[in-house]
Amino acid sequence: MMLTNLKVPTEQVSFLQAVRQGLGQQQGLFFPTSWPKLNIDALLALPLVERSTKILSALIGDELTEAEVAQMVSAAFTFAAPLVPVTAQTFCLELFHGPTLAFKDFGGRFMAQALAKAQGGRKTTIVTATSGDTGAAVAHAFYQQPGVEVVILYPKGKISLLQEKLFTTLGQNITTLAVDGDFDQCQALVKQVFDQQELVKTYNINSANSINISRLFAQICYYFEAIAQLPAEQRSEAVIAVPSGNFGNLTAGLIAKALGLPIKRMVAATNLNDTVPRYWQSGQWQPNKTIATLSNAMDVSAPNNWPRVEALLAQGVVSRTDIEAVKVDEDDTQLGMRLLAQEGYLSEPHAAVAYKALKRSLQPGEVGIFLGTAHPAKFKEQVENILGTPIALPAALAKCAAEQSYSRDIPADFATLEQVLRQLDNR
Numbered sequence: 242m243m244l245t246n247l248k249v250p251t252e253q254v255s256f257l258q259a260v261r262q263g264l265g266q267q268q269g270l271f272f273p274t275s276w277p278k279l280n281i282d283a284l285l286a287l288p289l290v291e292r293s294t295k296i297l298s299a300l301i302g303d304e305l306t307e308a309e310v311a312q313m314v315s316a317a318f319t320f321a322a323p324l325v326p327v328t329a330q331t332f333c334l335e336l337f338h339g340p341t342l343a344f345k346d347f348g349g350r351f352m353a354q355a356l357a358k359a360q361g362g363r364k365t366t367i368v369t370a371t372s373g374d375t376g377a378a379v380a381h382a383f384y385q386q387p388g389v390e391v392v393i394l395y396p397k398g399k400i401s402l403l404q405e406k407l408f409t410t411l412g413q414n415i416t417t418l419a420v421d422g423d424f425d426q427c428q429a430l431v432k433q434v435f436d437q438q439e440l441v442k443t444y445n446i447n448s449a450n451s452i453n454i455s456r457l458f459a460q461i462c463y464y465f466e467a468i469a470q471l472p473a474e475q476r477s478e479a480v481i482a483v484p485s486g487n488f489g490n491l492t493a494g495l496i497a498k499a500l501g502l503p504i505k506r507m508v509a510a511t512n513l514n515d516t517v518p519r520y521w522q523s524g525q526w527q528p529n530k531t532i533a534t535l536s537n538a539m540d541v542s543a544p545n546n547w548p549r550v551e552a553l554l555a556q557g558v559v560s561r562t563d564i565e566a567v568k569v570d571e572d573d574t575q576l577g578m579r580l581l582a583q584e585g586y587l588s589e590p591h592a593a594v595a596y597k598a599l600k601r602s603l604q605p606g607e608v609g610i611f612l613g614t615a616h617p618a619k620f621k622e623q624v625e626n627i628l629g630t631p632i633a634l635p636a637a638l639a640k641c642a643a644e645q646s647y648s649r650d651i652p653a654d655f656a657t658l659e660q661v662l663r664q665l666d667n668r
């Protein structure tokens with residue numbers, strides 16, 4: 242299947258080309274203009290890996306054989322996404338059982354597989370900036386992958402110690418740089434790399450960032466997994482609430498709906514960074530300054546996947562009433578965590594935002610699903626403060642928390658970063 246640049250429609254690329262390139266001309270996002278026909282009932286009867294292979298193979302088309310896609314999916318989706326009952330009317334789809342305990346493992350690990358195919362054995366260097374969860378997912382996904390060097394920049398002292406330990410303790414082909422600056426400076430350094438044509442060409446540098454189409458496609462699969470776990474008679478009543486930042490996750494859910502998956506409605510839940518809820522009401526797109534909140538992975542005021550939502554609306558495969566946009570403030574986020582705790586369910590701020598938004602939206606007779614995007618232990622301090630009870634670290638987190646970090650401190654300065662990149666080639 243060909244993908245079209247949403248800004249420059251004359252630019253059409255194959256799936257693997259889009260994976261290699263990330264963004265198109267004028268920073269345009271790649272997106273399909275038509276969708277395959279799927280046999281939904283047959284798909285829902287399959288286990289996760291087989292079903293996801295069929296979905297991804299249909300989306301990718303002839304460029305990869307179904308056997309190749311099957312091998313990629315089984316290497317990427319090595320953990321479950323259980324639908325856990327929380328109240329009589331609501332379930333949590335737990336997406337945090339991967340190696341870095343956040344849903345970004347699904348997209349990150351499939352992207353690593355897709356990029357390996359797209360590079361066809363050429364040596365590649367991934368350079369990416371992270372404010373927390375993405376860096377860990379990318380690092381683990383590419384760890385020990387032959388021919389791939391990964392360089393991750395993060396703002397020194399500005400991410401949680403546990404988040405940091407999850408990717409700085411790997412070593413080998415994962416180089417982590419603690420930048421003396423904030424996240425915006427890290428991102429600016431990465432952008433500078435891509436302005437250096439010679440450097441990008443010589444070292445075959447790719448950013449593997451969150452707008453890569455392979456990540457989005459991978460995320461469609463767990464919406465099918467959610468519906469497959471519902472009793473058949475409830476499937477037509479499912480309302481799904483997504484804790485949203487860059488809106489990749491929500492876009493994937495809308496695509497699942499466009500492909501025919503029975504989802505009655507999607508609830509886009511945001512924290513105080515409410516550009517989308519305001520836009521939905523007023524029709525005015527007016528991003529404010531980003532506000533720091535408890536659900537920090539959703540602190541995004543200009544969501545970079547939004548043009549893809551607009552494209553789905555323009556294609557007519559999703560309608561305005563399929564999406565409800567709900568803002569949840571900080572008090573309500575804490576209340577959500579407490580309400581969930583009263584139900585015997587331990588959660589964290591991101592899931593709590595979705596839960597509260599869902600509660601506001603849900604009508605009698607409907608079944609609500611909110612996405613659990615991170616393991617509560619990843620936000621140990623906040624969770625303990627809000628709920629007043631100590632929580633244990635899962636084994637994987639406890640293990641890396643005790644390990645030594647290999648990070649190297651660098652100033653927020655391009656010359657130093659360039660030197661690091663050039664030296665990687667000599668090892």
Ligand SMILES: *Cc1c(COP(=O)(O)O)cnc(C)c1O
Nearest residue numbers: 485486487488489490538614615
């Ligand atoms: C990245 C992230 C989100 C936001 O997902 P988007 O696809 O950017 O909307 C929500 N929760 C957690 C824990 C995340 O890491």
